């Protein structure tokens with residue numbers, strides 16, 4: 001008889017409950033177990049202020065409202081609270097109201113949407129751009145719009161769920177290659193020979209912070225005549241001399257067939273965008289349901305995003321500050337001999353190993369000490385590499401980083417050493 005505590009969310013996907021509106025019975029038993037409930041305290045905690053580097057949270061750990069140092073937000077450049085961005089968003093709100101009140105095709109396209117799409121395409125050195133209301137919708141919609149039954153989608157095994165779901169929706173056959181392993185990618189390309197094939201990778205992998213081996217991926221795609229799709233969710237505005245992303249970082253922008261980005265991370269807003277050649281974007285508009293059949297992004301957000309793009313690209317100061325902070329944090333963590341995996345970016349994992357119990361115990365203590373650093377558990381990451389994941393921010397002050405490093409040393413380093 002298996003112990004219910006050995007289960008995880010990976011175990012309840014298939015549901016044999018005869019009542020289709022009820023979850024599996026053992027799921028109820030599992031989710032209501034006190035130890036499982038305890039681990040869910042960390043999720044959906046309520047932020048009571050903007051996601052600045054210092055913010056306030058209603059802690060799920062003990063129900064206290066407390067000031068925290070925030071190492072968990074994707075507001076990498078602080079643009080979500082930048083005064084010029086807020087003002088531009090307010091202006092757009094006054095002029096256009098809260099909602100686009102329609103799908104882009106019929107009634108939801110405003111001059112602001114057209115301007116943002118044009119500027120993003122220019123920024124990415126691509127011919128055109130399509131905007132979505134979410135990043136997830138953008139990836140799903142692009143995959144669904146580009147691929148058909150009989151095609152092949154080859155994905156890195158660590159690809160974001162939105163690309164996997166998009167592949168499923170498209171009906172294309174999906175192959176997964178070992179993470180960043182070019183021999184494994186080539187093997188899959190061999191298997192796909194003779195089929196229309198799209199290879200999808202991420203610029204910065206979101207759980208590990210390592211970079212795609214873009215030059216090798218480009219050369220394999222060229223060799224096998226496959227299209228290349230790059231998800232730049234965590235690299236746009238952060239990598240490259242002008243912040244254009246991982247394509248620019250490797251000097252290979254022209255080799256990227258489709259460049260995807262989300263507007264919810266460094267841009268500080270919400271939404272997704274896909275840039276490519278004008279013919280493909282035109283075609284996508286016919287077959288991409290999250291664009292075709294969903295309300296366009298809120299004009300108040302789009303107004304803020306136009307300003308965010310301007311602020312982030314008029315000089316490199318925010319990006320420079322982010323990288324300075326990332327170096328400071330990474331050096332501090334390395335000096336404590338913590339396992340940071342293969343990070344090369346502002347996404348910095350602290351891998352603590354296979355103990356889910358320790359992960360949750362450390363997470364609770366970090367939060368009691370005023371550090372908002374969320375645990376990442378299996379199945380989101382492999383069971384032997386449970387972790388915390390730092391998101392660096394240009395907003396972090398030296399004092400905040402020093403305090404955070406002290407708390408991490410007290411809780412994680414000492415906890416790992418004493419085995420407590």
Ligand SMILES: Cc1ncc(COP(=O)(O)O)c(C=O)c1O
Pocket residue numbers: 134135136137139160162202206231233234262263264265270271272
């Ligand atoms: C790599 C990657 N792609 C796409 C997305 C989806 O973006 P959004 O949260 O803006 O919907 C995410 C979000 O975490 C991501 O990490």
